[in-house]
Each structure stands twice: as C-alpha cells, then as structure tokens.
Amino acid sequence: MVSGAGTELHTEEYNWAGNLRYSAAGVREPATVPELQDLVAGASRLRALGSRHSFNRVADTDGVLVSLEHLAPAIEVDAANMTVTVSGGTRYGTLAAELQRQGYALHNLASLPHISVAGAVATATHGSGDRNGNLATAVAGLELVTADGGILTTRRGDADFDGMVVNLGALGVVSSLTLDIEPAFTVAQTVFEDLDWDRVLENFDGVTSAAYSVSLFTDWSGDRIGQAWLKSRTEAAAAAERASFYGGLPATEARHPIAGVPGTTCTQQFGVPGPWSDRLAHFRMEFTPSKGDELQSEYLIPREHAVDAIQAMRRLSPLVTPLLLVSEIRTMAADSLWLSPNYGTDCIGLHLTWRQDQPAVEAVLPVIEAELAPFGARPHWGKLFDGGASRLAPLYPRFADFKALSGRLDPEGKFRNSFLDTKVFGS
Template sequence: MQERNWAGNLSYQAERIAHPRTVEELQELVAGARTIRALGSRHSFNDIADTSGTLAALDLLDPVITVDAQNMTVTVSGGTRYGTLAAELQRQGFALHNLASLPHISVAGAVATATHGSGDGNGNLATAVAGLELVVADGGILTAHRGETADFDGMVVGLGALGIVSSVTLDIEQAFQVTQHVFEDLDWEQVLENFDDVTSSAYSVSLFTDWSGSTVGQAWLKGRVSDPGVVAGQRDFFGGTPALSARHPLPGVSGSNCTEQLGVPGPWSDRLAHFRMEFTPSKGDELQSEYLVPREHAVDAIRTLRRLSGLLTPLLLVSEIRTIAADRLWLSPNYGRDGIGLHFTWRQDQPAVESVLPLLEAELAPFAARPHWGKLFDGGAAAVGPLYPRFDDFRTLAGRLDPAGKFRNRFLDYAVFGC
C-alpha cells in the first residue's frame, strides 16, 4: 500500500522511504541520493515533504534529548516529537516557551515550517532555535548557531531546502504551571471591539468559530499560574460563559482527548497543547489551511471572513484564531511583524477546498496574508515572494548550499523558486 500523510489526502510519490537509524546512515543516504527529502510526523497537508527520489524518515534516528542547564538549552534529534520532548523536560524541571496544538509533531518539521502555538508575547516554535545540525547535499555536516553563523536567521525556517536537520538545539526555561479555562458563546462584537484585551487576557489564547452567527463558539485561555489573568470563578468573558465540562474544538467530539481544562493547575507540558499525546489528535480525516496576517489588520481580516461565512462555513469543521509575536527568521510568516493566525480545519473534500482557496486568498490579499508553509494554499512564488523581504536572500542561500537541487521538489519549485 502506498504511504500517505497523516490526514490521508496525500500519497507520497517517492521511489522509496528509508529509515536511517544513525546520523552516519543518514549522511550516507543523502550523499548517495539523486533527490531526497526528510519525512517527519507526516502532518503536512501539501507535498512539501515529498520527492520523486528518496524520503528519509527520521522516526528511527537515534533518540537524543540532552539538556544543558548551564546554557539553558536542550538538543534533540530531528525526528523527536514535541510530546516526547515536553515530558522529558518537565521531568527534569524545564520547559519550552510554547507548544503547538498537537504534541505529536516532530521538532524539525515544525521548526522548518514555522509552526507556531499562540500568545501575544510568544514567538513561533522556530524562534526557540539556538542551533541546527544539517546533513547537506554531499553528506557532510553543517552546524549553525544563533549569533555566530552568517545567515542563521535564513536557515531555521528552511522548508527542507537546505539539508536534512539531524538535530536541533532549543532555548529552555524553568518549568511552570498552567491553568486552562474554556468559555463558550462569546459575543462577536464585544470580541472585535476589545480584541487586544481578549488576546492579552492569558499567556495563550485561542478562539474557535465556524464564522457563522453572532457568537464565537469557544475561547481557550491558557494562563501561567504566576501571572494575572482569568481566574477561577469568573462568570463572564466578553459575553461568553465558562464551560462546565471538558470541551473539544470540534462539535460533537469528546473533550476527553484534549488537555486538562476547568482551571485545574498542571504542568506546561500537559496544558499548552490542545490535545493529549496519548490520543489521536483532532479528527484526522480533515484538511487544513492557515494564513498569518499583521496584527494591525486583525479585526478587518476577521470581519472579512465573517462576510464570507456562506462560502466557508459549509466546508469547515472549525476555524481557530491565534496571535503570534514578531521574529527575524527570513521565511517565518511572522517575520518583522506581530500577527494573528487564521486557521481553517476543513472537511476532507479537497476539490471543494481547493476551489475556495483562490477566492479566500484574494479576499485576504489586502492584509498581506502569508500562508502556512505546511498547509493547503493556492498562490505560488510570484504571489508569496513579495510578502517576504528576505525571500530572494533565502533563494540565494538555498542555491549556495544545494547548487544541484538535491533537496528541491515540486512544492519548492512552485512556492519558492518559481519554476
């Protein structure tokens, strides 16, 4: 049976999938390959991870989680999943600054696509990267460190175009406790009139909606116990009321596979993600798109999507709105600007979704919306490139590190190199 991605909407076209167990085996594999890409947790919804040649699955690579308490960093092998890393860091008394919705995704894959998490003051997951080890086209090892390596900011969100990431070094901090409160049926007008107050009310805030009606379906507020914010017993949150039992973002799905709610304090590792590591995340039979919009356009962009409800809602399972802080990583959708993520979890009807994306992107174009690299979008390099001030610098960097195009694929040719 042909190998597929997590959602099942993509069959990999690679000639073979290899599973190197050591970095040395990975080096030999890269050196001998005609074309090659890394394969992580398969959570991309487009063909960014595919190739006509060899896929190097990192799931069996030597598992490494090494904490450097003096420098407050942790080094992990590229295929390590965030849930595994979070549990080990918590055991040793440390933490990451943030997690994405799913702890099931691989560190290297999430970093390479600038996958984010949420919080007004929180950069995406790639902003925690202090160092990288890449297996480059000739099979050699390239190490890069923040503040030391030229073009480091161009290497972190690398889209797999520069080499295969064999290990990542991340910033860590002392472990902290988090509470999670869910409020339901917030009044849209109150939310939009007080948007900054809504998103700053907790360390991490997510709003869930299907864009129809006069209310926001759910607000998930994750707060550090040591910080002020929403407290137990609060009965109103911008027109919304507290959920009385665990909730799931998707209608009709049990909240039992979501992280602990109802304001019960617990480790960051068990609260910052939306879903528990031990359960199948979300639904699986879905598609996803996401667009990152500058913070100053947040309310106008949201109002635009509400006007498109008749087009969007029938295709949706749910949408999520999150905030992300600015960074300096060249191909990060938050390069140079604080932003909001407008996320779409679609029903698994790819022809219908793909027919809507050009219109959706046209409506969001006035707000300089940048698509998430690992999810479904329509625009190619001609549309995406002008949104990134360092886009041409990245293409030059990729040409220098991979002059023969060993790591190129159909996705990169379309979305980055414009072939």
C-alpha cells in the same frame, strides 16, 4: 518493509490526513547520522520527512524520502546555557515530558504534541500568545546534513542562521536541533463558550492579552463565537477565576474545538493548574489530535489588520462555513526568520479545519486569498494554500536571500521538489 543499504525501507506512505501519497518509492529510516550522511551523499533527489502532519506536498519527493524516527533518540539539557539538544526525529510530546521531568520547559507548543520538532520548525509551526514567537523562534542551533553528505552546524548569530531555521526541508536534513528552555511552569486552562463577536472585536487586544495563550474557535457564522480557550501561567492572572469572558461563560463539560468530538481527547480544562507540558497543546498525545478526517489551511496576518481581516472572513461565511469543521484564531509575536510568516510583524493566525473535500476546499482557497491579500496574508507552509512564488515573494523581504542560500548549499537541487518549484523557486 524491505531492507536496503543499511537502512530500512517502508513503502506506500501517506501523510497523516491521508489526502496525499508521497511520490517516493519508499521511506528510508537510517539509525545513525553516518548512515544518514551516506544516504544523502548517494541520492540525486532526497527529502526529509517528519511526522507527516503537513497537508500539502512540502515534504514530498520522487527521489528518496528519509525519516529520522529511528535515529538514536537524544535529549540533552545544557543547564548552564538553558538549552536542550534533540535528535532530528524527536517529537514534541516526548521532549516535553522529558523536559518537565527534569524541571524545564519550552516557551510554547502547537495544538498537538505529536509532530516532530524538525518538521514543525521547518514550516514555522506555532501555538498562540501575544508575546510568544512561533516554535522556530526557540531554535538556538542546528546541525544539518548538506547535499554532499557533510555536516554543517550553525548557531543563532551566525551569518545566514535566520535563513536556515524555517527551511522547508530545502537546505538539507536537520540531524539535531538546540532549543531555548526555561524553568518549568504551571498552566491553568479554561474554556469559555458563546462569546459576543462585537464585544470581542471592540476589545481585541484585551481579549488576546487576557492569558499567556488565547485561542478563539468559530465557524464565522452569526454574532457569537463558539469557544475561547485561555491558557494562563498560574504565576500571572488566573483566568480560571473569571466568571465570564466577553459574554462567554465557562464550559461545564470538557470541550473539543470540533462539535461532536469528545473533550476527553483534549488537555485538562476547568482552570485546574498543571504542568505546561500537559496544558499548552490542545490535544493529548495518547489520542488522535483534532479529528483526523480533515484538511487544514491557515493565513498569518499582520496584527494591525486583525479586526479587518476577521471581518472579511465573517463576510465569507456563506462560502466557507459549509466546508468547515472549525476555525481557530491565534496570535504570535514577530521574529526575524526569513521564511517565517511572522517575519517582522506580530500576527494573528486565521486557521481553517476543513471537512475532507479537497476539490471544494481548493475551489474556495483563491477566494479567501483574494479577500485577505490586502492585509498581506502569508499562508502556513504546511497547510493547503493556492498562491505560488510570484504572490509569496513580495510578502517576504528575505525571499531572494533564501533562494540564494539554497543555491549555495544545494547547487544541484537535490532537496528541491514540486512544492518548492511552485511556491518558492517559480516565477
């Protein structure tokens, strides 16, 4: 580590999965918003870095990388408006624990609490639940350091707000976010094993609406589904009391979605009620989430095509299963955020946790994308995918509006990078 310009510079940074090394000479860590403003104003190319959990080069730059991890942490609840305002480097795990302590909750969490709020929101990260929008849908306001170092604040209802939330880091550095909150609630989580694929597909709506959040884990092979994780708000029907679930029986030991990884690294199961903050994520904050030695891809598909898209993936099993650690099927509610893969439609998410063999994974992604294209599959912005801007643009009715917004806020392309050039701005 070396010092520089009132900020700290850390060198040789890799992403969480270790599959890419950022192109920047190092990572700057401003301690205050004015320091951040100076850094942004003085740089010709710059990107914000969250907690480095993306699997592709979305966060990368050959200019200056900025982490807000050392910004003075702030978590301020506004009980009258039922919102919380957090500083740009805050992680969900820290926020969730503090909200629970004060008697409040977020509507949902991703599979892991380790990620930064700003980074997760920028890529439309999501959990599961038929009625749950992705995590970006909780954003009620943003504070953004724009290309000239100025501060732009925007709230839900403002012009262009819906374009600024899922921003891929392309519009500036988000220095704080205001999120909707609700009173704290209790969740019971139960894992069922060895479900019957045919019964699940015949009753797909019944399966995904059986709890507040439902996840199915499969490797796509055979006629059984490995696991179903049901997270029920305990004021609603108690999944914990089901004797079976579409042919699956309750697990008798704590489970991890990936075979061979101890279930003790996962959140409490067996239907034991507990705080939302300790149940909505799959993985506990104090352990490495998922496996670590892995890659990920995910495709978000309009709900009306759920069963057909799942059947297409099952047909690809001979190609896909040998490369997989596990796959997860989740659901999300529609939203109005321009670059959200859930824009305008309820969705299912077909997620793939791959073995860490990037050339082999990159060889099958075009095949998967060709199979899922008829269903209007939109890739997760933070995971590995093949398609470029020409394939993505027709999937997003507000794509051109986002590019125009970026042109207005960042006329010199300070926040552009190779990922954005290929996936958003290319032809």
